[in-house]
Amino acid sequence: MDYSVYPRNDVLCIDMRSFYASVEAVKLGLDPMETLLAVVGDPNRSGSIVLAASPALKKKYGMSNVSRYFELPKDPDLHIVPAHMADYLEVSTEITKLLYQYVPKEAIHPYSVDEVWVTVNGLQRRFGNRLTIAQRIKHDILECFGITCSIGIGDNKFLAKVVMDIHAKKQGIAECTYEDVQQKLWPAPVEAIWGIGSRMKKNLERMGIITLGQLAPFDLQRLRKRFGVMGEQLYWHAWGIDLSPVIGNFVKTKQKGFGHGIALLRDYAKEEVHVCILDLCEEVCRRARTVQMAGKTIQLGISYSKETGGGFSRSTSISIPTNATMDMYHVCMGLFFRFYDGRSSIRRVYVTLTNLYTKQDTQLSLFENRTKKEDIGYIMDAIRAKYGPTSILRAISYTDAGITIERSKKIGGHYA
Structure with missing residues (x-):
């Protein structure tokens, strides 16, 4: 693949680790990374969903954000708290304001309440290279809010998001350029890739595609015929190519x-x-x-x-x-x-x-x-x-x- 014809940007994908649980832990004066804590939608209902489990709870008991209240362990050290959505939205807004210290509003693209893309093009002389900027942002968020985040760095939004999901959640910060795609992304199973759900995974498995590395050399025409526009997108993403705009006012489409x-x-x-x-x-x-x-x-x-x-x-x-x-x-x-x-x-x-x-x-x-x-x-x-x-x-x-x-x-x- 000749990457010289594709744009290269400095894009960060920032994800707050167990965001709801981290906010609740900080409110209680506890360490979000070490505390056993679960945020439950409605503690009065045994079948209520666990909206967030702290990293320690996930590691010790294998709990996830799709577990139910009645599945929580009977551990005396476990803190169970109800959800406070207004608090999470407020903290998310304040984190976005912190990012304004680095980039203008047009360079920030929120993906969810706990995840955001930030384009840091042209900031080398002021803040350093993109890795240095990611380290500074990670430090600032921890210092100001007590919350740990994972940051993926990529030449486009897709690479930043995927390297964050696959590597940064374990390493803290991870980077992926076009040249790193084969080494860092191709060994990953297709379901680990952003945008591929369980149904698409099964369809790809029927075609003998298990990893991203098997998807990349697959015939583009066959993928387009089988999946339409989505098949073409899968092909280009397998090579790490994404032409989504990385800066500008991201306006909602016309209300339908x-x-x-x-x-x-x-x-x-x-x-x-x-x-x-x-x-x-x-x-x-x-x-x-x-x-x-x-x-x-x-x-x-x-x-x-x-x-x-x-x-x-x-x-x-x-x-x-x-x-x-x-x-x-x-x-x-x-x-x-x-x-x-x-x-x-x-x-x-x-x-x-x-x-x-x-x-x-x-x-x-x-x-x-x-x-x-x-x-x-x-x-x-x-x-x-x-x-x-x-x-x-x-x-x-x-x-x-x-x-x-x-x-x-x-x-x-x-x-x-």
């Missing part, structure tokens, strides 16, 4: 729809689910109204409880775009009564509003006062924006089947 869903904490009966659907429609329409959009296609998804399994996902289109809660609710209930099997308990519900139009493009109806209906929604939105999300609710949201009040206490599905 609004969706909201929930995994219910208990089985819902047929007579209760309408409450949940109404609350979800309220949130979806609120988000649409916020950006002056309305949609013509409404979708309802229902998953049944584990005892029966299955469910359905159906959509329908209406003639006039809407962002009125009750319009969407009535369509969803029509879909529910049409496709519900009539007996199964319900454990998950989601609704979406797509096929979007701007409010200015929405056609008025001669037979219905739509303006008045929509104004009610905007007034309720304004009250909530000023006084809080639960300052005005429909009476049905206060019933046992309502979900809005409980969800208002959470961030990302977990308690703030």
Whole structure:
């Protein structure tokens, strides 16, 4: 592979080690790397997921971030704490502010709350080479927040991310140039590579591809024919090539729809689910109204409880775009009564509003006062924006089947 035709950048991929657990350990005055600590979504539920396990807990007991509360060891030294999402977001924001001391905002690309890419091109005269900069950032984060991080360094974002996942999590800091790809990445199993999940792994194994080194010389045309655009991306990534932009304002793509869903904490009966659907429609329409959009296609998804399994996902289109809660609710209930099997308990519900139009493009109806209906929604939105999300609710949201009040206490599905 002739790498001379491809751009070389100085990119760092920074990952906070067991971030949630580390933040909680620091709050308790403990060493995040040595303490046995687990962050649990909801300690009142034995089946609640372990959101984060400290490195020591992972090493000693083999716990992972997909373990369940009831699987935690009965160790007297183990600290079990509930999740505090607001704290994690605050620390993540402060870490990003620390990075502003090195690079401008355009050079920072957050990947998640605990992982970020930083492009450090042209900083040699001020801070040293990219390895020196990585060492300084790692030191600063530890000094300011008490949190250990792993840093991958690469000629592009893909190399920085993959070398961080494979090597830096063991070494602290690891570097990979184009010339290092064969030595450092090719021996790795394909599932260790960012972007390759369990399904893709099985597909590649059927083709005799187990490692990245076996993927690299594979015929590009066959990969493209088998996997489409994804196959071509796999091929170039196997050679360490990634043309993703490394600097600039990373703007979200145009909004294509609004969706909201929930995994219910208990089985819902047929007579209760309408409450949940109404609350979800309220949130979806609120988000649409916020950006002056309305949609013509409404979708309802229902998953049944584990005892029966299955469910359905159906959509329908209406003639006039809407962002009125009750319009969407009535369509969803029509879909529910049409496709519900009539007996199964319900454990998950989601609704979406797509096929979007701007409010200015929405056609008025001669037979219905739509303006008045929509104004009610905007007034309720304004009250909530000023006084809080639960300052005005429909009476049905206060019933046992309502979900809005409980969800208002959470961030990302977990308690703030």
